[in-house]
Amino acid sequence: QLQLQESGPGLVKPSETLSLTCTASGGSISSSSYYWGWTRQPPGKGLEWIGSIYFTGSSTYYNSSLKSRVTISVDTSKNQFSLRLSSVTATDTAVYYCGRATISGGGFDIWGQGTMVTVSS
């Protein structure tokens, strides 16, 4: 059964770039049936989709509200995909989840456990 695990710094300074990696185990991300994406949840608030990528890296999709600051990439040789969010502020403080979305149905059927990222000096 595929599992996803987020990793990266838990503390990022304002104006710097947040970088997270999602590593898949128990399966390959090189499947034509899925997108791989990131979602975040500020403390006490709801879920916000950040962006998604196809395993070839040829197609990326971003939330329009974050598009200017977000880059998602994939490294199939490491079975990983990554998130970079630039020019962070305190409003980017959140739990960040990686996940797998089925192309046929659209839902995120597998999620990582999430990683808390705090933006603070």
Next chain:
Amino acid sequence: DIQMTQSPSTLSASVGDRVTITCRASQSISSWLAWYQQKPGKAPKFLIYKASSLESGVPSRFSGSGSGTEFTLTISSLQPDDFATYYCQHYNSFSPNWTFGQGTKVEIK
């Protein structure tokens, strides 16, 4: 952008109650809707896709319905494990993006 609005924001119910949560889209989304359950400190759990298809392993007391702009998630007989926050999510298959509703918290009455 399409907006997803859930109601109510909070719902108080008892074990055994039938519970219905509504999700409305700002324009027609066909059946491109998913539902999730989230408990505190945990990742969301995938429940339903394409508005009414139950994900494997999800108890049959959960059901989804609707198409176009109005959708519902129903729990036929609320169990202690069901007290959680529920989110709807639209998937735009033409220009892939995903939009969540704001969530509905189901709490103990």
